[in-house]
Amino acid sequence: MDRQATMEQGLTQTAFAPALSPAARRRQLREKAIAGIITLMAFTGIAALILIIVFVAKEALALFTDPAARHEASLSKMFLAQDVPAGRPAFRWQPVSKIPKVSMIPLFVGTLKTTVVSMMVAVPLGVFGALFAAEFAPRRLRELLKPVIELLAGIPSVVLGFFALMVMSTVVKDVFHFDRPLNAMVAGLGLALAIVPVIFTVSEDALTAVPRSYREASLALGATPWETAWKVVLPAAAPGILAACVLGFGRAIGETMIVLMASGNADVISWSLGDSARSLSATIAAEMGEVVVGSPHYSLLFFIGVQLFIFTFVLNLLASTWTKRVMRRLTGGAA
Amino acid sequence: MEARELTLRYGTKAAIQKVSLAILDRRVTALIGPSGCGKSTFLRSLNRMNDLIPGTNHTGTILLDDTDIHDRSVDVVDLRRRVGMVFQKSNPFPKSIFENVAYGLRVGGMKDKAALAQRVEKSLRGAALWDEVKDRLHDSALGLSGGQQQRLCIARALAVEPQVLLMDEPASALDPIATAKIEELIHELKSTYTIAIVTHNMQQAARVSDRTAFFYMGELVECGPTEQIFTNPREKRTEDYVTGKFG
Numbered sequence: 001m002d003r004q005a006t007m008e009q010g011l012t013q014t015a016f017a018p019a020l021s022p023a024a025r026r027r028q029l030r031e032k033a034i035a036g037i038i039t040l041m042a043f044t045g046i047a048a049l050i051l052i053i054v055f056v057a058k059e060a061l062a063l064f065t066d067p068a069a070r071h072e073a074s075l076s077k078m079f080l081a082q083d084v085p086a087g088r089p090a091f092r093w094q095p096v097s098k099i100p101k102v103s104m105i106p107l108f109v110g111t112l113k114t115t116v117v118s119m120m121v122a123v124p125l126g127v128f129g130a131l132f133a134a135e136f137a138p139r140r141l142r143e144l145l146k147p148v149i150e151l152l153a154g155i156p157s158v159v160l161g162f163f164a165l166m167v168m169s170t171v172v173k174d175v176f177h178f179d180r181p182l183n184a185m186v187a188g189l190g191l192a193l194a195i196v197p198v199i200f201t202v203s204e205d206a207l208t209a210v211p212r213s214y215r216e217a218s219l220a221l222g223a224t225p226w227e228t229a230w231k232v233v234l235p236a237a238a239p240g241i242l243a244a245c246v247l248g249f250g251r252a253i254g255e256t257m258i259v260l261m262a263s264g265n266a267d268v269i270s271w272s273l274g275d276s277a278r279s280l281s282a283t284i285a286a287e288m289g290e291v292v293v294g295s296p297h298y299s300l301l302f303f304i305g306v307q308l309f310i311f312t313f314v315l316n317l318l319a320s321t322w323t324k325r326v327m328r329r330l331t332g333g334a335a
Numbered sequence: 336m337e338a339r340e341l342t343l344r345y346g347t348k349a350a351i352q353k354v355s356l357a358i359l360d361r362r363v364t365a366l367i368g369p370s371g372c373g374k375s376t377f378l379r380s381l382n383r384m385n386d387l388i389p390g391t392n393h394t395g396t397i398l399l400d401d402t403d404i405h406d407r408s409v410d411v412v413d414l415r416r417r418v419g420m421v422f423q424k425s426n427p428f429p430k431s432i433f434e435n436v437a438y439g440l441r442v443g444g445m446k447d448k449a450a451l452a453q454r455v456e457k458s459l460r461g462a463a464l465w466d467e468v469k470d471r472l473h474d475s476a477l478g479l480s481g482g483q484q485q486r487l488c489i490a491r492a493l494a495v496e497p498q499v500l501l502m503d504e505p506a507s508a509l510d511p512i513a514t515a516k517i518e519e520l521i522h523e524l525k526s527t528y529t530i531a532i533v534t535h536n537m538q539q540a541a542r543v544s545d546r547t548a549f550f551y552m553g554e555l556v557e558c559g560p561t562e563q564i565f566t567n568p569r570e571k572r573t574e575d576y577v578t579g580k581f582g
Binding site: 139211213214215216217218219220221222223224227231232235236329330331 | 475
């Protein structure tokens with residue numbers, strides 16, 4: 001047989017012979033099926049998320065399309081001072097009074113107050129607690145500390161809210177000599193209880209992930225354990241710790257039950273932590289049950305939801321941009 | 336620097352047994368031996384890095400300028416400033432080149448900017464890295480090549496001006512050209528520093544060291560001038576190892 005004939009025979013054979021053994025075929029099919037199922041699950045999750053956003057946005061949109069709603073709750077009524085008789089506050093949230101007052105400003109102030117208080121308390125506690133656990137605690141203590149604090153994360157927020165309402169409020173009132181037992185301070189401290197575990201856990205993971213070689217290098221240069229933790233380990237874990245804080249912030253701004261129970265829920269504009277505060281999320285929770293579906297008030301509550309979403313989204317965006325920039329500076333684009 | 340009858344255990348398992356070895360001033364001492372023979376453990380005990388591993392304990396003494404480094408009067412932080420260390424895997428901090436070198440000085444309390452800059456330059460020159468990095472001192476150290484990173488780690492160790500420099504297989508992760516640079520550097524450094532270097536590479540030990548100590552199974556088998564160890568060892572085990580019969 002000459003060469004050409006061999007080649008042709010080879011060609012015809014490959015063309016007609018089965019390309020794969022049955023076992024290989026089955027294997028490939030199985031791989032495809034598994035990949036398909038996993039993809040489907042991933043997209044189901046994403047789709048659910050998108051549908052939630054679409055639904056909330058759609059319900060809020062009526063505020064801008066429906067003439068009655070536009071009259072009752074225009075953007076200027078939500079965000080600007082209103083003409084009121086002298087001595088009355090220009091910003092009020094009273095959406096079901098005879099003349100509905102729908103200013104968002106008291107809600108912003110209330111949310112800001114409770115969130116800031118909780119972050120001021122929870123960030124140092126969480127981060128330094130994590131630093132202690134990761135760098136200084138004896139191994140046994142650390143193995144105890146982490147699960148216990150993670151357990152704290154599992155306490156339902158209604159329980160924390162109850163604790164804030166019944167226990168912390170009187171203590172805080174006595175300590176700071178506040179007029180009211182339910183105020184922004186109590187709500188913020190209650191929130192801190194909820195977000196310390198979040199910040200602690202995520203920070204601790206970030207700190208433990210810092211390579212041991214950094215610590216050894218630092219100690220070998222004559223740094224003390226504290227200098228090593230503060231100047232080497234903490235900066236190296238900074239992106240992870242920021243992520244922990246953002247996560248905590250997201251929880252704090254969205255957390256409803258604790259604020260609803262402990263803040264007093266008055267729509268006052270006051271920077272005093274001793275005054276009551278009404279937050280965005282607690283407002284939704286308190287009013288959604290009684291609102292007339294489709295009314296301007298109903299759309300308004302969804303609009304609050306959209307705003308909460310925007311706040312967390314923007315903050316996440318800022319954090320991730322910052323993290324990327326820091327990472328680039330730290331690694332010189334090498335990693 | 337000198338170890339006398341040093342035994343070090345991880346829990347109850349002895350990693351090194353009754354090792355007595357002098358690291359002579361301004362000489363390069365190479366520690367060789369097969370994996371797990373205790374040479375790295377010995378090196379790490381010289382600046383008490385083994386303290387970091389829970390469950391280690393020791394007997395015997397290590398003297399630095401006639402003081403026991405485990406003596407109550409010796410602060411481990413001071414000790415490590417006097418006995419610097421370069422690790423097997425280059426481990427620059429995720430900071431700029433400048434900050435890496437300045438780190439030891441800053442934690443040592445040096446604040447004056449001009450003095451810092453001067454010492455950083457001196458150290459980088461000492462580690463033969465200055466010309467390569469002088470225009471990018473404030474870029475991240477992690478952007479350097481592997482060999483440059485290791486020389487940066489040497490510069491960082493030199494910046495605090497230790498008496499003794501410990502090197503744990505400093506070139507094992509590097510290519511031949513980078514290795515040659517490190518070896519050249521060790522040659523230059525020995526006029527000012529006392530150096531102990533752990534190496535797996537017999538040729539490297541022969542090239543860079545004045546004295547060689549052969550460890551085997553946690554014991555110091557033999558120590559002497561490098562030439563003698565490689566050409567005329569007293570012990571059969573040393574001869575077998577340096578001629579490549581095992582290892």
